[in-house]
Amino acid sequence: MFFDRYYRWHAVASWTWDAQDETCGICRMAFDGCCPDCKLPGDDCPLIWGACNHSFHLHCILKWVNSQTPQAHCPMCRREWQFKA
Amino acid sequence: METMSSSISSSPFDQNLGLLDSIGEEGIDEIIQSWKGFCSSTASLLNGNGDLSVGSEFVAHVHSLCKYGLDSLAKDHFLCALEETFERNGSSNFWQHFDAYSHVSARELENNQIQVAGIEQVLCKSLEEISLEKHYQEKCLLMLAHALQSHQESVLEGRPDSNVERVYLFSKYQLMVSSVLMTTLPRHFPEILHWYFKEKLEELSKIMSGDSEDSDECQDRDEMDLDEKSKLLRRSGEMEIDACYQSKKFSENNKLVKNIGKVVSDLRSLGFTSMTEDAYASAIFLLLKAKVHDLAGDDYRNSVLESIKEWIHDVPLQFLNALLSYLGDLVAYDRPSSGLKSPFASHPTAHSPGIDTSSQGIIRWKLRLEYFAYETLQDLRIAKLFEIIVDYPDSSPAIEDLKQCLEYTGQHSKLVDSFISALRYRLLTAGASTNDILHQYVSTIKALRTIDPAGVFLEAVGEPIRDYLRRRKDTIKCIVTLLTDGSGGNTNGSGNPGDSLLEELNRDEENQENIGPDDDRNIDDKQAWSNTESWEPDPVEADPQKGSRNGRKVDILGMIVGIIGSKDQLVNEYRVMLAEKLLNRTDYDIDAEIRTLELLKIHFGESSMQKCEIMLNDLIDSKRTNTNIKATMKMSQTGTEQVETAVSLDILDATIISTNFWPPIQEEALIVPGEVDELLSDYAKRYSEIKTPRKLLWKKNLGMVKLELEFEDRAVQFTVSPVHAAIIMQFQDQNSWTAKNLAAAVGLSVDALSRRMNFWISKGIIAETQKPDSHELTFSLVDGMVDSGKSGIGGGHCEELLLGEEDGDRSVASVEDQLRKEMTVYEKFILGMLTNFGSMALERIHNTLKMFCVADPAYDKSLQQLQSFLSGLVSEEKLELRDGMYLLKNNLNEK
Ligand SMILES: [Zn+2]
Ligand SMILES: [Zn+2]
Ligand SMILES: [Zn+2]
Numbered sequence: 001m002f003f004d005r006y007y008r009w010h011a012v013a014s015w016t017w018d019a020q021d022e023t024c025g026i027c028r029m030a031f032d033g034c035c036p037d038c039k040l041p042g043d044d045c046p047l048i049w050g051a052c053n054h055s056f057h058l059h060c061i062l063k064w065v066n067s068q069t070p071q072a073h074c075p076m077c078r079r080e081w082q083f084k085a
Numbered sequence: 086m087e088t089m090s091s092s093i094s095s096s097p098f099d100q101n102l103g104l105l106d107s108i109g110e111e112g113i114d115e116i117i118q119s120w121k122g123f124c125s126s127t128a129s130l131l132n133g134n135g136d137l138s139v140g141s142e143f144v145a146h147v148h149s150l151c152k153y154g155l156d157s158l159a160k161d162h163f164l165c166a167l168e169e170t171f172e173r174n175g176s177s178n179f180w181q182h183f184d185a186y187s188h189v190s191a192r193e194l195e196n197n198q199i200q201v202a203g204i205e206q207v208l209c210k211s212l213e214e215i216s217l218e219k220h221y222q223e224k225c226l227l228m229l230a231h232a233l234q235s236h237q238e239s240v241l242e243g244r245p246d247s248n249v250e251r252v253y254l255f256s257k258y259q260l261m262v263s264s265v266l267m268t269t270l271p272r273h274f275p276e277i278l279h280w281y282f283k284e285k286l287e288e289l290s291k292i293m294s295g296d297s298e299d300s301d302e303c304q305d306r307d308e309m310d311l312d313e314k315s316k317l318l319r320r321s322g323e324m325e326i327d328a329c330y331q332s333k334k335f336s337e338n339n340k341l342v343k344n345i346g347k348v349v350s351d352l353r354s355l356g357f358t359s360m361t362e363d364a365y366a367s368a369i370f371l372l373l374k375a376k377v378h379d380l381a382g383d384d385y386r387n388s389v390l391e392s393i394k395e396w397i398h399d400v401p402l403q404f405l406n407a408l409l410s411y412l413g414d415l416v417a418y419d420r421p422s423s424g425l426k427s428p429f430a431s432h433p434t435a436h437s438p439g440i441d442t443s444s445q446g447i448i449r450w451k452l453r454l455e456y457f458a459y460e461t462l463q464d465l466r467i468a469k470l471f472e473i474i475v476d477y478p479d480s481s482p483a484i485e486d487l488k489q490c491l492e493y494t495g496q497h498s499k500l501v502d503s504f505i506s507a508l509r510y511r512l513l514t515a516g517a518s519t520n521d522i523l524h525q526y527v528s529t530i531k532a533l534r535t536i537d538p539a540g541v542f543l544e545a546v547g548e549p550i551r552d553y554l555r556r557r558k559d560t561i562k563c564i565v566t567l568l569t570d571g572s573g574g575n576t577n578g579s580g581n582p583g584d585s586l587l588e589e590l591n592r593d594e595e596n597q598e599n600i601g602p603d604d605d606r607n608i609d610d611k612q613a614w615s616n617t618e619s620w621e622p623d624p625v626e627a628d629p630q631k632g633s634r635n636g637r638k639v640d641i642l643g644m645i646v647g648i649i650g651s652k653d654q655l656v657n658e659y660r661v662m663l664a665e666k667l668l669n670r671t672d673y674d675i676d677a678e679i680r681t682l683e684l685l686k687i688h689f690g691e692s693s694m695q696k697c698e699i700m701l702n703d704l705i706d707s708k709r710t711n712t713n714i715k716a717t718m719k720m721s722q723t724g725t726e727q728v729e730t731a732v733s734l735d736i737l738d739a740t741i742i743s744t745n746f747w748p749p750i751q752e753e754a755l756i757v758p759g760e761v762d763e764l765l766s767d768y769a770k771r772y773s774e775i776k777t778p779r780k781l782l783w784k785k786n787l788g789m790v791k792l793e794l795e796f797e798d799r800a801v802q803f804t805v806s807p808v809h810a811a812i813i814m815q816f817q818d819q820n821s822w823t824a825k826n827l828a829a830a831v832g833l834s835v836d837a838l839s840r841r842m843n844f845w846i847s848k849g850i851i852a853e854t855q856k857p858d859s860h861e862l863t864f865s866l867v868d869g870m871v872d873s874g875k876s877g878i879g880g881g882h883c884e885e886l887l888l889g890e891e892d893g894d895r896s897v898a899s900v901e902d903q904l905r906k907e908m909t910v911y912e913k914f915i916l917g918m919l920t921n922f923g924s925m926a927l928e929r930i931h932n933t934l935k936m937f938c939v940a941d942p943a944y945d946k947s948l949q950q951l952q953s954f955l956s957g958l959v960s961e962e963k964l965e966l967r968d969g970m971y972l973l974k975n976n977l978n979e980k
Contacts, residue, residue, distance in 0.1 A: 009737050009761055009807070010671045012787035012896075013769070014744040018778040033745045039695065040702055041743045047778065 017047050019055045025076045026060035035059045050074050051082035112153070119149035127163055130225050131170045140228060147232035151240075156233055160254065163229050167222055168261050175218045176265050182211035186273060208281055209344070212351040219262065219354065223255070230254050263356025275360055278352070282368035285345050290372060290400050292341070342404065346411035353412075369401045370457055376400075377461045385473045385480035390489055393462065397454050405450050456493065463490035467500050471507040474525065477532045488536040497537070501545045508546070513553040519563045526550045526648075527567070527586065530641050543644075551648045555949065561649055561658045561900070568645070569659060569681045587684045590641055642688055650949045656693050658900050659685065661748045663697055668740065668896040671789045671804065673708035675701055699746040707741045714771045737764045740788070741772075741781065749898040753786040756832035757807060758814045787896050794850065803848075808833070808841055813850065816866045824862035835862075901953065908946065908954040911938060915955075916963070916973065924972035927952055 017031040027035050034045035035057035048058040054076040056064075065072040065081060072081040123146035126139045150159045186204065230251040237250075352361040376396055380389045466473065466487040473480045473487075491497055512525055526547065533543045554560045568587045584592075646652050663678065678701055686694045718734050744750065757765070769781040790810035793802045803809075811831045815822060822830070828838040842864060845851040854863045898906075911934060918933060919925060925933075931951050938944035946954075955971055958964040965974045 007736060007790060007792035007810075008671065009764070009810070010789045010791075011737060011739045011765060011768075011807070012668055012742065012784045013739055013781040014742050014750075014784065015772075015776070015779050015781055016744075018773070018780050030745055032743065040699060041745065042706065042779070043776075049778075 015042065017055070019047055020053070021055065024057045024060055025054065026056050026064055029057070031055070031057070049084040050079075051084050052077050052079045053084070115149065116153050116155065119146045119153075120155075122146040123150060123159060124162065127166050130228070131166055131222070143228065144232040144235070147229065148236045151233065151236040156236070160229070160233075163226070164254075164257055164261065167226065167258060168265065171218070171222065171262060172265055175215050175222075175262075176269050178218075179211050179215045179266070180269060180271055182207050183271060183274060183277060186277060204277055204281055205284065208277065209348060212348060212355075215355065216351050223258065226254055226258055227251070259356065266355055266357070275364060278357075278361060278364035279367055281348070282345075282365040283371060285341065286365075286368050286372050286401070286404065289341060289404055290376070293400050293403075342407040342411060345404075346408050349408065350412055369405075369454070373397065373401065373454060373458055374461050377458055378465065381462055381465050383469070383472075385469075385476050385483035388482040388486050390462065390486045393458050394455065397451070397458060401454055402447065402451055406447055409446055459490040459493045460496070463487060463494055463496065464499075466490070467503045470500065470504050471511055474528050474532045477528045481532070481535070484532050484535050491536060497542050500536075501542050504546050505549055508549055513549060519554065519557050519559050520567070522550065522554060523560075523563055523567050523645075526554070527641065527645070530644055540640075540644075547644060547647075554648050555650075555952075558901075558953070561654060562662065564645055564649065565655060565659045565662055568642075568655075569662075569685070585681065585684075586645075587642075587681065587688070591684050591687065650947050652689050652693065654900075654947065654949065656685070656689055656697075660697050660700070661897050661900050661903075663700060664748050664897040665895060667700060667704060668787055669789055670704075670740070671738075671791055673704050673711075673740075675704050696746045699743055703742045703746075704740060707739065710741060710772070710775070711738050713775060714768060717775070718767065718771055734764060734767065737761070737768060739768060739781075747897070749903060750784060750787065751895055751898055752784055753808070753837075754832045755785045755808055755811055756830065757785050757811050801848075801850075805844070809844055812838065812841055813845055816851075821863060821865040824864065827864060901957075904946075904950055904954060905957060907942075908950075910942060911944060912958070914938065915958075919964070919971060919973050924967075924970040926970055927955065930955070930971065 015032075019031055021031070023030050024035065029035060031047055032041060034041040037059050038045035038057075046058045047055045048061055049055045050061075052074050054074050056075070061081070064075060068081075073079060074081050122142065126143040126146060129139050130143055147156075147159055150156060185207075233250050349361055349365070352358075377389075377393055380392055380396070466483055470487075473483050477484070487500075491500065512522055529546060529550070530543060533546065534540060537543055567585075569585050646655060649655050666678070667675070682694060682697055682701060685697070691698075715734055756762075765783050765785070769783065773780040786806070786808055788807050789804055790807055791802065791804045792810055792813075793800055794813070805813075808831070812827070815827060815830055824835050824838060828835045831838065833841070839862070842851060842853070846853055849867055851864050852867045854865065855861070856863065914934065914937070915930060918930065927948065931948050934944040934946075934951070955964060956966070959966050959971075962974050964971050
């Protein structure tokens with residue numbers, strides 16, 4: 001028997017955010033899910049890291065930052081919130 | 086003396102005595118002479134065979150007797166003599182004609198046409214004979230009446246009521262004739278009448294149905310017959326056949342109707358009015374029944390109701406109309422003597438011409454016949470309703486007929502009872518597949534909603550099916566397939582082939598929307614859909630009118646969801662099946678699934694379908710990402726050194742899923758071939774570069790591999806799971822493997838390997854051997870031409886498809902598995918409950934769980950889910966189900 005070099009492999013993978021935590025500290029939803037305002041996970045509801053290295057749903061931290069004037073702090077470590085460069 | 090006689094002249098008898106007293110010897114002599122003369126002339130009149138020459142003598146004697154007031158004596162004597170003569174010459178002769186048939190049973194009559202023809206002749210002849218005799222006697226009686234009348238006229242100056250005497254005498258006579266005949270009636274006579282009418286009606290029916298070619302000929306012949314008969318009748322007296330009205334159609338069959346009419350009128354004049362009517366009525370109904378059976382048959386694709394009605398109008402009603410018109414005059418003549426009520430006797434106007442002379446009699450007949458036809462057709466259709474529904478929608482004309490019949494008879498309950506028992510007997514059996522039952526259920530709904538738009542009877546009929554389906558394990562799966570899958574299963578011919586039921590329902594709805602003017606319906610529907618979960622059938626007793634007035638229509642999807650109990654379960658099952666389907670794809674083509682999802686969203690709401698939507702979205706994203714990754718990697722490859730690996734990235738595609746929204750995935754460790762593993766790493770690396778900070782986690786056991794095995798003389802294509810592919814690819818460099826080594830090479834247990842190996846063995850690719858001295862299994866490649874007749878490998882090129890489920894390989898955990906996992910928490914609680922209470926019914930267990938398991942985790946399962954979990958415990962022999970009660974299994978053994 002010879003194997004034809006021709007074969008097609010259709011594989012299955014799952015994606016995950018390469019983050020320290022599994023859930024968003026603001027909305028308590030899984031990172032691999034999405035924030036309460038979104039319907040689709042992944043590209044449509046991305047994560048964002050702060051300078052303190054804590055990560056949140058982008059939509060969640062934006063709402064948080066907007067509500068915390070004049071200066072927002074990281075909901076997890078209370079340090080001044082700065083988006084990671 | 087005179088004062089005395091006048092004072093006691095209160096009774097005829099006294100009067101006579103008084104007269105006798107007042108007359109002398111001479112008078113007595115005259116009386117004796119007259120009496121003698123009267124008696125002898127009466128005798129010679131009655132026995133004289135039509136010789137009326139003694140008439141004047143007879144009249145003189147009557148006058149003489151009248152003179153002495155002996156008229157009643159004369160009348161009594163005359164009537165007695167008539168009775169004696171009638172018994173002797175009339176009735177006994179009459180019955181003698183039928184002696185030949187006294188031993189013929191009804192069954193023999195039915196089977197022997199010749200004898201029936203004989204009956205007709207005998208009946209006509211004997212009727213003619215006895216009628217002639219009766220006519221002659223009536224003429225004699227008339228003579229007496231005239232004699233009495235002329236005496237009265239001479240005595241009394243004024244005109245007495247000339248008819249009183251005659252009417253009295255004739256009614257006496259008629260009564261005598263009837264009672265003589267009735268008391269001597271042979272038992273089989275009504276049967277003979279019945280068969281006579283049956284025969285004649287069939288003849289008429291045949292003529293009406295068109296084969297009238299030879300009827301013209303015999304009509305001529307019979308016309309002559311008839312003429313002779315009427316001449317005979319005219320000669321003998323008053324019975325004259327007036328030209329009576331004949332319907333257009335029957336006018337050419339005049340003679341047949343006239344002959345029958347003659348028989349009927351003869352029979353009536355003998356006092357057999359109601360017996361005759363019974364006989365032709367039963368013959369008409371018999372014929373009608375046969376006609377309905379004949380027209381209806383087993384053909385459900387044509388409506389027959391109209392042709393039945395037409396036939397009723399054309400044959401029995403025309404016949405009755407002609408008959409009643411014919412009898413009309415005779416009825417009028419016969420009236421004083423016919424004390425019996427018949428539908429036409431009360432209509433002296435029946436002789437007025439015109440087929441549309443809708444006398445009450447004819448209308449009554451029409452209603453009776455139509456009701457009978459409706460009922461007969463209805464019973465016929467109800468008895469075959471199961472087949473009719475199997476044949477639906479081709480059989481919709483039969484359904485439409487049945488609807489009309491039921492509207493007329495109102496016997497819907499007959500339908501319900503009969504159909505339920507047919508279902509129990511023919512459908513709800515172990516041998517029927519769940520798919521077949523579901524298809525019949527859907528067809529039943531579709532068919533019966535025509536008859537019963539509000540779905541009231543449908544509820545009663547559907548309940549046993551739903552009950553039965555709830556006890557089957559594969560019901561939900563079959564329902565989901567039925568709803569969403571247009572490719573398979575839909576062999577019932579309903580709708581377009583390739584349409585899912587959901588598609589069909591949607592199309593129906595759109596069609597209705599185009600027709601229906603009310604805009605509220607949309608909202609109603611949405612309301613209805615959101616209520617599906619709490620959907621409950623209407624009570625059976627509900628008024629069907631009420632439902633339809635509310636605009637509620639039979640909701641097919643609701644009735645299907647009703648089998649399962651809740652739409653969530655249905656959606657959940659769909660999600661699992663969708664996941665299985667998507668993960669076994671070798672492409673990203675999901676157009677059909679997107680369409681289905683859109684339909685499901687319409688019916689079950691968007692939020693219910695959200696996870697499924699994300700799953701489909703994953704496929705769309707995967708396709709895009711897959712193209713993207715491959716394009717960028719090719720670019721980097723051509724840019725740098727030419728990779729020497731034998732396989733290029735072309736052979737790899739990937740589906741990347743958002744795990745959180747998919748049902749639990751079955752993961753299994755698997756070592757894929759090195760070259761594939763390298764490709765996977767490259768792919769994942771590239772993914773994290775593009776999608777940073779996201780990364781890929783391979784589920785190596787999932788997916789599909791298309792491969793081609795080339796032998797010396799043939800090539801075979803397979804589409805298999807990665808596990809199967811990894812196994813067979815190990816044989817590329819090594820023809821034979823021990824089970825242990827191969828298992829290690831692909832990272833499976835020996836058991837798991839052996840299970841998968843069965844597939845390759847069944848295809849004749851791999852052979853299994855066991856060394857005699859050890860227990861070690863060895864798998865070797867079967868090379869060369871082994872045409873062992875095993876399936877799949879013919880000559881040339883063919884493709885084998887292995888679906889995951891075939892040998893227990895599933896990509897996704899089944900709903901049952903998930904449920905079992907979730908329910909295990911409650912198992913201890915349930916066992917504890919049953920230890921305390923002994924035995925409990927399903928509902929009580931359900932309610933107790935709801936009451937006590939309020940947290941960690943709260944009990945939120947449906948009754949059906951609990952039932953399915955408990956039946957799992959029963960099959961594990963932990964519980965037992967007896968008479969609807971669950972109890973502990975070992976509880977029994979202890980006692
Ligand atoms: Zn969040
Ligand atoms: Zn979001
Ligand atoms: Zn922080």
